[in-house]
Amino acid sequence: MKYQRIKGTVDILPSETGKWIYLEEIIRNVMARFNYKEIRVPMFEATELFARGIGEGTDIVNKEMYTFTDQGSRSITLRPEATASVVRCYIEESLGKKAPLTKVYYIGPMFRQEKPQKGRQRQFHQFGAEALGSADPRIDAEIIAVSVQVLKDCGINQYEVALNSVATPQVRAKHREKLLEFVRPIASQFPEVDREKIDRNPLRLFDSKLELTQQLLQGAPLLEEFYDDEVRRDFDIVKETLTRLGIPYASDPRLVRGLDYYTRTAFEIRSPLLGAQDSLSGGGRYDLLVEELGGDPTPAVGFAAGMERTLIVMEAIGKSDYGEKPLDxxxxxxxxxxxxxxxxxxxxxxxxxxxxxxxxxxxxxxxxxxxxxxxxxxxxxxxxxxxxxxxxxxxxxxxxxxxxxxxxxxxxxxxxxxxxxxxxx
RNA sequence: GUGGGUGUAGCUCAGUUGGUUAGAGCGUCAGGUUGUGGCCCUGAAGGUCGUGGGUUCGAGACCCAUCACCCACCCCA
Known part of the structure; x- marks a missing residue:
C-alpha cells in the first residue's frame, strides 16, 4: 500500500459519521439550552499565541505542537486546544466591549504530536465552552453542568467529577515554598520521572500515578491549607451550587491541571470505561489568561471535552442506535x-x-x-x-x-x- | 522518547514439532426456469502470508532488521 494515514490520524467512515452527527446534535442542543453560541476560530494560529497562552513550561508547548514555517517565514502552529484561540478572538474582536458576558462553544479538531494509544490521537476532536466576563463562582458550576449534561444526554451515567481549586498565583507561591521545604530534603528518593517535577512544578507531584511518589508525599503541605478567604469562599460557592444542581462531585486536592493558565476552580470528569486516558472532560477558571494575551483583565471559565473518548464510552455502554434515517x-x-x-x-x-x-x-x-x-x-x-x-x-x-x-x-x-x-x- | 503485544483474503480469524496446489466464517458477485429482497442451497472471484535479508533440500511458521498498528509509561480531552 503506497499511501496510508499518517500516524495518529483516523478516517471516519461513512458508516461511522452517523454517530458523530448524533453526538454533535446533542452538544449543540445542550449548548443552546444553556445559551452558549457557537464560535468558529481558525485551526492554526501564530505559534506565539499557544506558547504564551498555554504556558512555556507545559508538555503541550514543549513537545507536542505541530509547528511549521509558512511561505512568509512565519511560525504557525496547528491548534493543540481551542481556548487560546477563543481568547485571542475575544480580544481581537472586542467581544468584551459588545456585551458584558460572552458565552461561546466550539466543536472541532485539535492536533498534538503524542504517541497514539487508546483514547489518544494526534488529530482528535474536542468540544468545549467558554464564559468570559464573570467572576461569579456560580458560572464555574454552570460550565461543569454543561459538560455533565452532554454526558447525560449521551446516556452516559458512569463518570466522576473531580473538583479542586488551584487558587491564585499568590497562594500557589506560598504553598510552593513550603512544599519545596518538605520535598527538597527527600528529593533523591523520588522516582526519576517525578524528580524533575520538583524544580519545574512541584504541585504536579501530587497527580503522579506512582505509588512511591504518593507515599513520599504523605504529610506534605497541601495547597488548600494556604487558601485565602476569597479562594475558600469561591470554592465553597462552586461546591454548594453543584450540590444545588444535583451534580455529584468529589473533592480532589491532588487534581492539578496540565495547562498553566488555570486559577481557582479546576475540574476533570473521568470515566472508568476508558483506558489509561480516562479523562472525558476537563476545565476550570482562567482569570489571568485574557490579560496575559493582551486584553483587559477579564475573569473567565471554560472546559474542553474529548469527542473520541465520549464515543468510546458510548460504544462501551452499548449505544449503537443513533437514529439514522433509512432510505425511503x-x-x-x-x-x-x-x-x-x-x-x-x-x-x-x-x-x-x-x-x-x-x-x-x-x-x-x-x-x-x-x-x-x-x-x-x-x-x-x-x-x-x-x-x-x-x-x-x-x-x-x-x-x-x-x-x-x-x-x-x-x-x-x-x-x-x-x-x-x-x-x- | 521508552517498554510490551500483534501483523495470513475487503472484515474477523484458523493454519499442528518448518514438508506438496494456504483454509473457514462473514462480506462481494452469479445462479436456484415463468418480471420481486431478507432465510436457505450451489458456485465464483479474491492472498507478493506487512516489507527486506538470512538459516534450510524445503519457511506463513525459525533468526535478524525494518515498517505499521494496538496497549502501557509520560502527558492529557
Missing amino acids: VFVIGESEAERKQALLLAKQLRDSGKTVDLDYLARSQKAQMKEASRQNARFALFVFADDIPGGRFQLKNLASGDQQTLSVDEIIKSIKFPASSGSPS
Whole structure:
C-alpha cells in the first residue's frame, strides 16, 4: 500500500459519521439550552499565541505542537486546544466591549504530536465552552453542568467529577515554598520521572500515578491549607451550587491541571470505561489568561471535552442506535425505457422531499431488490414497461411485503409518515 | 522518547514439532426456469502470508532488521 494515514490520524467512515452527527446534535442542543453560541476560530494560529497562552513550561508547548514555517517565514502552529484561540478572538474582536458576558462553544479538531494509544490521537476532536466576563463562582458550576449534561444526554451515567481549586498565583507561591521545604530534603528518593517535577512544578507531584511518589508525599503541605478567604469562599460557592444542581462531585486536592493558565476552580470528569486516558472532560477558571494575551483583565471559565473518548464510552455502554434515517424508496427498473422512467420518478420523489436511490450498475432486478434491502429502504418502487403509459407503478412495502399500484401523487402520500420517527434508543 | 503485544483474503480469524496446489466464517458477485429482497442451497472471484535479508533440500511458521498498528509509561480531552 503506497499511501496510508499518517500516524495518529483516523478516517471516519461513512458508516461511522452517523454517530458523530448524533453526538454533535446533542452538544449543540445542550449548548443552546444553556445559551452558549457557537464560535468558529481558525485551526492554526501564530505559534506565539499557544506558547504564551498555554504556558512555556507545559508538555503541550514543549513537545507536542505541530509547528511549521509558512511561505512568509512565519511560525504557525496547528491548534493543540481551542481556548487560546477563543481568547485571542475575544480580544481581537472586542467581544468584551459588545456585551458584558460572552458565552461561546466550539466543536472541532485539535492536533498534538503524542504517541497514539487508546483514547489518544494526534488529530482528535474536542468540544468545549467558554464564559468570559464573570467572576461569579456560580458560572464555574454552570460550565461543569454543561459538560455533565452532554454526558447525560449521551446516556452516559458512569463518570466522576473531580473538583479542586488551584487558587491564585499568590497562594500557589506560598504553598510552593513550603512544599519545596518538605520535598527538597527527600528529593533523591523520588522516582526519576517525578524528580524533575520538583524544580519545574512541584504541585504536579501530587497527580503522579506512582505509588512511591504518593507515599513520599504523605504529610506534605497541601495547597488548600494556604487558601485565602476569597479562594475558600469561591470554592465553597462552586461546591454548594453543584450540590444545588444535583451534580455529584468529589473533592480532589491532588487534581492539578496540565495547562498553566488555570486559577481557582479546576475540574476533570473521568470515566472508568476508558483506558489509561480516562479523562472525558476537563476545565476550570482562567482569570489571568485574557490579560496575559493582551486584553483587559477579564475573569473567565471554560472546559474542553474529548469527542473520541465520549464515543468510546458510548460504544462501551452499548449505544449503537443513533437514529439514522433509512432510505425511503429504491426505484427499480431493468430495460432502457424502465430506467428512464425510474430516473424521472426518483426526481419527482426527491423533489417532494423523499430520500431516494436507484441502480446505476446495470444490475438485474433481483440484484436491485437486494440493494434495496441492503440500503434498508422502506419501499421498493417497480417500474415495468407495461405500466409506463398508465403512469401507475407498483410500490412495495419492504417490511410488510404489501404491494399496491399507485400514481406518483399517491406514492408521495403513502410514504409521508416515516415508519420510525428516528428517535435514538 | 521508552517498554510490551500483534501483523495470513475487503472484515474477523484458523493454519499442528518448518514438508506438496494456504483454509473457514462473514462480506462481494452469479445462479436456484415463468418480471420481486431478507432465510436457505450451489458456485465464483479474491492472498507478493506487512516489507527486506538470512538459516534450510524445503519457511506463513525459525533468526535478524525494518515498517505499521494496538496497549502501557509520560502527558492529557
